[in-house]
Amino acid sequence: MRSLGFLVSRRWVLFAITVVLCAWAAWALGEWQFHRLAERKAENRVIERNEAAPVAPVGDVMSTRPVSGSQEYRRVEATGTYDTDNTVIVRYRTRDGASGVDVVVPLTTSAGTTLLVDRGWLATDNRGLDSADAPPPPLGTVTVVGRVRVDATGDSTTVVDHSTRAINSQAIGRAIGAPVYGGFVDLVSEDPAPAKTLEPAELPDLSNGPHFFYGLQWWFFGLLAIGGFIYLAVDEWRMSSGRKPRPDADRNPQSARNRNAPVQRARSMPPSTGSIVPDTNDAAGESRKAAARPNSSGSP
16 A cells, blocks of 8 residues: 555645546536526427417416516417507627517507517618618508517617617517517517518527537546546556556667666777888989888888
8 A cells, every 4th residue: 555655645636636626517517508408398398388379368478567488489469550650679680690680569459558579580781770661560450479478688678769689578668658568479470461571580499409418528528537537546556566667668678778788898999010111202212201101011
């Protein structure tokens, strides 16, 4: 057990703490993804149930109080006249990468309460659209069928000059000075039909989304961190207990043999036995004092 003492060193303790924190974070993120999966399944069941339910009178589902989320996407029917002078443009609505707006027109019902009807989407440039340029709804008494939607919240619901970024029935009701139903409806049909229709809102995607695989991925990352720590700890234990050769010897065995070989000294060269012979000139018969060169025979 003495070879495991490295685990209590400062470096390995900090390493272990880091691994534990990473594994815990990965586990928590995986749990969050599975919770999102459960929430999405519950939302999909509500949409499927309400979409399959028969069309109900608007007064049976909606009131002046905020509509319940359990009623979202329930189809309701209302009869009244459109108040085109109080049309509200919802800016910055994109579809398939194209910019556009939603056109919301209040429908004054026979009960006197106004129902906000999102008549659909219209492609525009980034500057938006003036309410006077929106395609007009049918004139006179109109019967509409729409899917109930819950109000948006936050600063984006502020209404300025009959324009907003998100639909909130209470904010629009105050802006137009009329009592309104809580929530609004996405238009499904109008009777009579208008001269020009807008692109209707679609049901949301009812698949389970990527949450299941995201959750598995986060859990895999946590197990990978723990497995990596165990592998490195075992490798260190083998090194410290002598069960594994040193890395430098494994990488270069020739260098290990060279370290163990005896040191060889450089051999000294023997002195030359040749003599110095002067360079002579045969034609003059004289000896000249020129640079001497060695004679390999050893005679002058």
